[in-house]
Amino acid sequence: MRIVPVPCLKDNYAYLVIDGTYAAVVDPSEPAPVLDAAAREGVDIGAIWLTHHHWDHVGGVEGILQMHPGAEVVAHPTDAEKAKVPKVTKKVEDGQTVTTGPLTAKIIHNPGHTLGAISYVIEDAVFTGDTLFAAGCGRVFEGTMEMMHDSLQKLAALPPETRVFFGHEYTASNLKFAAHAEPDNEAVKARAGSLVTPSTPSTIGDELATNPFMRAKDAAQFAERRTGKDNFKG
Template sequence: MSGMFDVHQLPAWRDNFIWLIVCRETGQGAVVDGPEAGPLLSYCDAHGIKLTTVLNTHTHHDHIGVNKDLAKRGLLEGLTVYGPALDVERVPGLNRPVSEGDSVEFGALKGHVWLTEGHLDGHISYLLDDALFCGDALFAGGCGYLFDGPPAKQHATLARFATLPPETAVFCAHEYTQDNLRFAWAVEPDNTELAARIGDVWKQRALGRATVPTTIGLELATNPFIRTDSGSIQLATSTVGAHPAEIFAATRRLKDAKAYRALSDEEAGIVALLER
């Protein structure tokens, strides 16, 4: 990324990603969220990376589990822990509470904090040059559940992500792409870029490969939650001509109803796409 740092992907649990950002100049590492510390510590050991920093996006257990695990091993003390200012009591080791407009620093790197609520109150994202670490706010082809909401807040979060340069790399916290795209296809079956993405993602998953990071440009072209101007999505959600926040809310409700999951790949028209 940008010549200043590398981002390493460490899969954990069933579908979580632990992201490890390493400053090229100093070799210092910052971990973004994670359910546990084991894979992170082995990776740092094997590659001579000095972990100095934790960046938490929100308080769900599979994101602050890494803090708890590091604490249990006596390794959290001494680390710089950035996290949501709203959750000082709930993020283990949090010693740098941050929110909208604040900066984070480690090694020779500097990033910025956006308040990106909707999934959870206090949820923040980190922007480092051309890389976005967005926790559960935005996923490849989807977005997080609205635990705190309201939908308008999550819509504003996604609309703001959409203003980033299209080449911005998106490091979200889960491998949910296949399920997300199955829903996307159910509401926008005339999107040719989506069809191409489905072909690619099904191929990658069959090989056991991750489909994250994604980019803002790819999300703008294929993610139904930021495509509120799509006529097909408006039709599918009975919101033709409605306010974008309402279209988003209806799209989220429709996905939450999970009817698309009842269809096989064949019935959903996905098999036909793969055979193209």
């Protein structure tokens, strides 16, 4: 398996997950860059794996289906019901696996950013959408702070070497808030000092060391930090 990040829009990442000439695409926000990348890599898109229903993660679905009409479209049932997620053909819940062509991913339901947000775990990689970013996490739009805290702790339990492929390049500003939240955290300073953009992928180990949201000691501290970041001017 190999993974090709595809920058989309201003700061989004879609990803091609490739085995041979088969590919699944994660979170295509727009079709053109993804179709170009698939052509460049010489792969056929057989599946579209959606982490949640927001337009900047699903906006490319219809354009990709025009070129790859047989591709299956995967989402959690809660987010699949949202009007913005077009043509979902397979609904997946926590703990289930999704197999498309030679690729099999395990689903982690991580509500908080949206109620039907999911991550896809395949081999040593996890695709986290807007739940977990490098040194940050998504805003809590639909769930509760407790839900989002629990969701991040589920991801924290993955092996530390797991590569984290996230939905947005927010790492530089996330590290500024991380330094504000934990001014004595040397790992945050080191990471900020050696940051290279694009910064995808991260690892669960790096997040355990530097992510102030994953490192929150309980839901209350998580909520305090999430609210602080929402209002942080950096």
